[in-house]
Amino acid sequence: MTVAQFNRLKLEAETIKPKIGARILNPKEQLLSGELAAEINDLLEQRGVLVFPLVHFTDEEQIQFTNTLGGFAREIRGQDVFPISLDRNVNQEAVEYLKGSLFWHIDGTMNPVPIRGSILSSKVLPTWGGNTEFANCYAAYDDLPEETKAEIEDLTVTHSMWVSQLYHCPEPTLKQLEDWQSKGEAELPLVWKHKSGRKSLVLGNTAQQVVGKSLAESARILHGLREFATSEPYHYSHEWSVGDAVMWDNTGSLHRAMPYDPDCGRLLHRTILMGDETFA
Template identity: 80%
Template sequence: MATTATHLTLRHEAIKPKIGARILNTKEELLSGALTDAVNDLLEQSGVLVFPQLHLTDDEQVALTNLLGGNVPELRGQSVFPISLDRSINKEVVDYLKGSLFWHIDGTMNPVPIRGSLLTSKVLPTWGGNTEFANCYAAWDDLPEQKKVEVENLKVVHSLWNSQLFHSPEPTIEQLKDWQAKGEVELPLVWTHKSGRRSLVLGNTAQQVVGKSMAESARILHGLRQFATSEPYHYGHEWRVGDSVMWDNTGTLHRAMPYDPDCGRLLHRTILLGDEPFA
């Protein structure tokens, strides 16, 4: 007799001690809903979950995202968003997506950031295009105590326009005004989560530490980013068509590695509803 969904257990293996787990259950088991709590718990512990060769359809990806906490409508209201720098696929938002090539957290400009994202590979690049992740929970835990004391109460100004300068350092004044119109926010450098855990809030939107000079701010932010994205907190995923990867956006940095923008590389993204403001 087949095992019923209520008796399913989550089968997984660690990718690295401080980041990442590989899920070994079938697509049918995951979509049954019986593993939802276990998957969410493991996501918080590991930061990144790899679902090898699930070959999710868009409908299945939306269903899995809803099971894990709720699927959030994308930029233009769609349930699934195509991630590609190929202008034949994403002409209107290619410049915005260029920011994904640099370390970032999604939604730093929002009062409540998304909880995470799920990507499924549809078309591979001709070269490059791995997606990298860094566990900012584990990085905070391992910071020397003196460094924790120095940074734990700092605030940081975040802005969209700062992130755009990473890929377009010489914008027109019209571009700059458009980016700056999106505003700025002050966020804690160290996020104390409702679980009691703490993580570093870093990435390309981080512009300046409040009360510090630009030079000192850069040393603080770049130094922490270098630490958080180093071994053993870093994982780079080499995609195969049909792979799905989910990450905890509240405590994990991510970025895409460079690739030929015209090669048609394509990932389908769904995003998980956030339920925790920065604090």
């Protein structure tokens, strides 16, 4: 394909649901060209999650594609590509950490600048379950009653890694708890006022307590907003086929994996988009 032909490329996309998701239909060579990057980034913010069906990225191609979108970032352990699997032969050190992915969350709430998004490619399917679910927290915020928006506008929430681990390990040893708590805490806005001018909800399993509210009232606020944000209009569940790639906006959505057989070998490869915006 010539440069002139690349310059005429148009993004081929179809809406998945009215308030979340789009399916990208361009062939892989067009995606890797970088010519569609600006349109893809714009659509990602609008739709929250983008699906690239049966694109069959190799690891090198997935890194290349991630780079076209504005910046590839290495994983916390230094990998270029992170294997998402509960198989200890694949990912011995991260299995306990990955169990937290079974609950609604935003990646990087302990980081001053969270990652902008992630891309997952399916390599091995589960024997059962294992869909990945997403919720559009931009659209959910937009649809809140004005009275609720006013009530939560300036609230802040304490987030901590150790609270998220209690979802799947409610009775940790003291050593486990101390290790989790060593990762620190962060006080984040409940309503993220983005540099684009849009607003989204900052929720998930790291959310511990609304500052200035009791634990009981905090739970009602946080769980109520999460229930609303993950309800049908804002929710998309992706059933994987080998070769699918899915990208989501980590700054304006929640995600989680649905339960699956931990011994089935389910495997996804993840690359991440470098963040460029602090929580505000």
